Amino acid sequence: KAGVTQTPRYLIKTRGQQVTLSCSPISGHRSVSWYQQTPGQGLQFLFEYFSETQRNKGNFPGRFSGRQFSNSRSEMNVSTLELGDSALYLCASSLSGNSNQPQHFGDGTRLSIL
Amino acid sequence: AQSVTQLGSHVSVSEGALVLLRCNYSSSVPPYLFWYVQYPNQGLQLLLKYTSAATLVKGINGFEAEFKKSETSFHLTKPSAHMSDAAEYFCAVSDRSTGTASKLTFGTGTRLQVTL
Numbered sequence: 412k413a414g415v416t417q418t419p420r421y422l423i424k425t426r427g428q429q430v431t432l433s434c435s436p437i438s439g440h441r442s443v444s445w446y447q448q449t450p451g452q453g454l455q456f457l458f459e460y461f462s463e464t465q466r467n468k469g470n471f472p473g474r475f476s477g478r479q480f481s482n483s484r485s486e487m488n489v490s491t492l493e494l495g496d497s498a499l500y501l502c503a504s505s506l507s508g509n510s511n512q513p514q515h516f517g518d519g520t521r522l523s524i525l
Numbered sequence: 526a527q528s529v530t531q532l533g534s535h536v537s538v539s540e541g542a543l544v545l546l547r548c549n550y551s552s553s554v555p556p557y558l559f560w561y562v563q564y565p566n567q568g569l570q571l572l573l574k575y576t577s578a579a580t581l582v583k584g585i586n587g588f589e590a591e592f593k594k595s596e597t598s599f600h601l602t603k604p605s606a607h608m609s610d611a612a613e614y615f616c617a618v619s620d621r622s623t624g625t626a627s628k629l630t631f632g633t634g635t636r637l638q639v640t641l
Contacts, residue, residue, distance in 0.1 A: 503629075510628075512627070513559060514571075514629060
């Protein structure tokens with residue numbers, strides 16, 4: 412069974428640009444969550460999608476947005492990039508997003524802002 | 526609000542020695558608890574989970590953890606460290622009371638070094 416797939420693995424952008432990251436969950440998983448990992452702030456929850464609806468959102472500015480498609484694939488978008496957005500962005504999937512279900516993570520997209 | 530504390534940002538053990546990584550949670554209702562491992566340039570891999578069945582949980586790669594409600598702890602142990610265990614380990618909690626909200630709150634991580 413294929414795991415969570417994130418594309419691209421690496422991205423370099425400049426300040427002010429926007430970026431879209433993609434995540435394909437494990438087959439059959441309907442919940443997709445996104446996390447940001449930085450050396451200073453650690454792992455922080457961005458948002459969670461289930462059945463194309465955002466169910467939960469972390470404490471990030473509106474420049475961070477996401478969506479989920481009918482096949483459960485998800486994308487996140489960051490607009491007007493800032494230097495502080497440099498991070499590893501991790502996607503995780505679970506069957507239905509119940510809080511007792513483990514989340515399975517992809518290898519992440521490393522975003523560097525110049 | 527839930528939180529999780531991992532004592533010790535760096536732990537160094539000799540190969541063959543006991544591994545003990547500490548995790549304490551803060552929550553009015555005991556949460557669901559997870560341990561993840563992260564190798565360089567990779568995502569997080571689930572080691573084990575506690576979801577209110579047995580309090581001693583066995584995971585992959587010889588790791589186990591014991592849930593102690595009285596101590597609000599969920600420490601990770603392995604009897605004998607191997608060089609391949611060198612990685613960063615994260616303890617995480619999810620809110621039992623929300624039921625369907627899938628949000629993990631992570632500790633700051635513990636980097637495990639294994640020496641010869």
